[in-house]
Amino acid sequence: MKYDRILIDVSNMYYRAFCANKNLTAEVDGELMVTGGIYTVLKMFHKIRETYLADGGKIYYLFDNASSSEARRKEIDPDYKVNRKKQDPVFYRGLDYLYLVLQVLNDGDRLIRRPGSEADDLVSPVLRSFTDSLYRILLVSNDLDWSRSIKELTHWMVRDYS
Numbered sequence: 642m643k644y645d646r647i648l649i650d651v652s653n654m655y656y657r658a659f660c661a662n663k664n665l666t667a668e669v670d671g672e673l674m675v676t677g678g679i680y681t682v683l684k685m686f687h688k689i690r691e692t693y694l695a696d697g698g699k700i701y702y703l704f705d706n707a708s709s710s711e712a713r714r715k716e717i718d719p720d721y722k723v724n725r726k727k728q729d730p731v732f733y734r735g736l737d738y739l740y741l742v743l744q745v746l747n748d749g750d751r752l753i754r755r756p757g758s759e760a761d762d763l764v765s766p767v768l769r770s771f772t773d774s775l776y777r778i779l780l781v782s783n784d785l786d787w788s789r790s791i792k793e794l795t796h797w798m799v800r801d802y803s
Contacts, residue, residue, distance in 0.1 A: 642777065643695035644796075648767060649686065650760045650782030651743075652705035654800060655736055656728075657783070658682040669738075675731055679739050683746075685800070693779055693798075702743055703763045704736075704754035761786035768795065 655678055662677025690700060743752055753763055761784050768778065768790055778795040780787045791797050 642693070642796075643698070644693050644779040645695050645698045645773075645776040646701065646771060646778045647689060647694055647698065648701045648703055648764060648778065648780050649689065650780075650784055650787065651682070651702045651739070652736065652760055653782050653784050654685060655679075655682050655739060656732075657800070658685065659732055659735060672734070673731060674738065675735050678732075678735050679742065682739065683742065689781060695777070700748075700750040701767055702750060702752045703760035703767070704740065704752070705759045706754055706756050760784070764790050 658681035659675060659678030662681050663675050665675065665677030665680060667674055667676045686700075686702075694700060740752065740754070743750070753767065755763060760782070764780065764787055771778070774794075776794065780790060780795065780797045781800065782797070783799050788797050
């Protein structure tokens with residue numbers, strides 16, 4: 642099936658690609674950069690575009706913000722992401738480069754990153770912005786929060802990284 646709109650959880654996909662390909666590196670501006678995550682996730686984005694995007698469709702790349710709403714969420718639930726550790730700076734540097742690459746490769750797609758928000762916070766507002774209720778929409782994320790947006794014409798795809 643082809644979709645009119647595809648929303649991609651970039652930070653989630655990049656994290657998995659980064660962890661799986663830490664051995665692909667390059668020196669950029671005198672610093673080590675793990676390029677494997679960028680390379681792998683770009684290949685995945687291309688495959689998603691070719692396989693699932695309808696002619697005239699658009700992809701929405703949703704990014705977590707490094708200063709996300711984690712503090713606000715911890716006020717509600719002190720155990721929020723208690724087992725998750727902050728990544729090394731090289732991870733975030735690669736994610737910033739990925740954002741720049743996507744800006745250059747832009748084929749009419751949208752890059753969305755909002756201060757204080759994670760990608761899953763952005764799904765509902767983006768979906769509400771679609772004025773045509775007949776769009777076929779594909780959500781791409783392994784984050785279970787994205788499943789809350791499944792409807793008749795809105796489907797959810799969990800990526801297999803094996």
